[in-house]
Amino acid sequence: MPAYKRILLKLSGEALMGDDAFGINRSTIVRIVEEVAEVTRLGVEVAVVIGGGNIFRGVAGGSVGMDRATADYMGMLATVMNSLALGDAFEKVGVKARVMSAIAIDQVVEPYVRPKALQYLEEGKVVVFAAGTGNPFFTTDTAAALRGAEIGAAIVLKATKVDGIYTADPKKDPAATLYSSISFDEAITRQLEVMDATAFALCRDQKLPIKVFSIFKPGALRRVVMGADEGTLVHV
Numbered sequence: 001m002p003a004y005k006r007i008l009l010k011l012s013g014e015a016l017m018g019d020d021a022f023g024i025n026r027s028t029i030v031r032i033v034e035e036v037a038e039v040t041r042l043g044v045e046v047a048v049v050i051g052g053g054n055i056f057r058g059v060a061g062g063s064v065g066m067d068r069a070t071a072d073y074m075g076m077l078a079t080v081m082n083s084l085a086l087g088d089a090f091e092k093v094g095v096k097a098r099v100m101s102a103i104a105i106d107q108v109v110e111p112y113v114r115p116k117a118l119q120y121l122e123e124g125k126v127v128v129f130a131a132g133t134g135n136p137f138f139t140t141d142t143a144a145a146l147r148g149a150e151i152g153a154a155i156v157l158k159a160t161k162v163d164g165i166y167t168a169d170p171k172k173d174p175a176a177t178l179y180s181s182i183s184f185d186e187a188i189t190r191q192l193e194v195m196d197a198t199a200f201a202l203c204r205d206q207k208l209p210i211k212v213f214s215i216f217k218p219g220a221l222r223r224v225v226m227g228a229d230e231g232t233l234v235h236v
C-alpha cells in the first residue's frame, strides 16, 4: 500500500538535463516520467511542479544586469517549456497528463483553475503545474508548497541531486551524516537549507511535510511513495 494518496512532486529544471550542460535530455525525461508512471499505477494521484533552471533562472546566468521581474517572467516561461516536455513525455508512455499554467498563455497551455486540477487528479491524470506561482520574486519551490497546500497533497516530494539533508555540506565535511527525519523547528535551529524560506514557511504553516530525496537513484520515487526510509523527511 502506498503511504500517500496524493503527492506533489517538485522536480528541479536540472533534473531534466541529465549529463547535458543545459536544456532537456530525452532519455532523462523518459526515465523520470516512467518512474512517475509506476507510482500512478499504484493508485497514487500525482501533481508535478517543474523548475526552469535548466533553461533560465531569474537570478543568475543570462539574467545578470536585467530587471529582476522581467528575468523572473522569463524563468517562468522556461518552466512552461519544461512542463510541455513533461506533459508530452507522459502521454508517450501512456499516462494521461494535463499541463496547467499560472500565467495566461491559453493557446499553449490551459490556465490553472483549482477545481479543474482537483478533477483531473481524481480522474487519475498527472497534473503538471507550469509557470511557478505566476509571480516574480518567487521560486518553483514556493509554487510546489503553494500548489501542494491547495490540492491537499499529503506531502511535497522534493526530488534533487543529493539524497537528502545532511548535518553539514558533505562535499566540505566528510563527517557529515544524513538526517532520516527532522522537524521544521529543528531544521530552522540548525540553519539547514531544505527549500527557500518562503516555501519552507508555507509548508510549516500548513503542516505539509516535505521529503527530500535523490531522483537519480533508480526506483527512489516508488520507494519513497511506499513509505521507505529513504531521503530526509521534514515533519511538523
Ligand code: UDP
Pocket (backbone or CB within 6 Å): 011, 012, 013, 014, 050, 051, 052, 053, 054, 056, 057, 058, 059, 071, 072, 073, 074, 075, 076, 078, 079, 131, 132, 133, 134, 135, 136, 137, 138, 139, 140, 141, 142, 143
Ligand atoms: N520563477 C518566478 N516565480 C515563480 C517560479 C519561478 O519568478 O513562482 C522564476 C525565477 O526567475 C526562477 C525561474 O523562474 O529562477 C526558474 O525557477 P527555479 O529557479 O525555481 O527552477 P529550478 O531551480 O527548480 O530549476
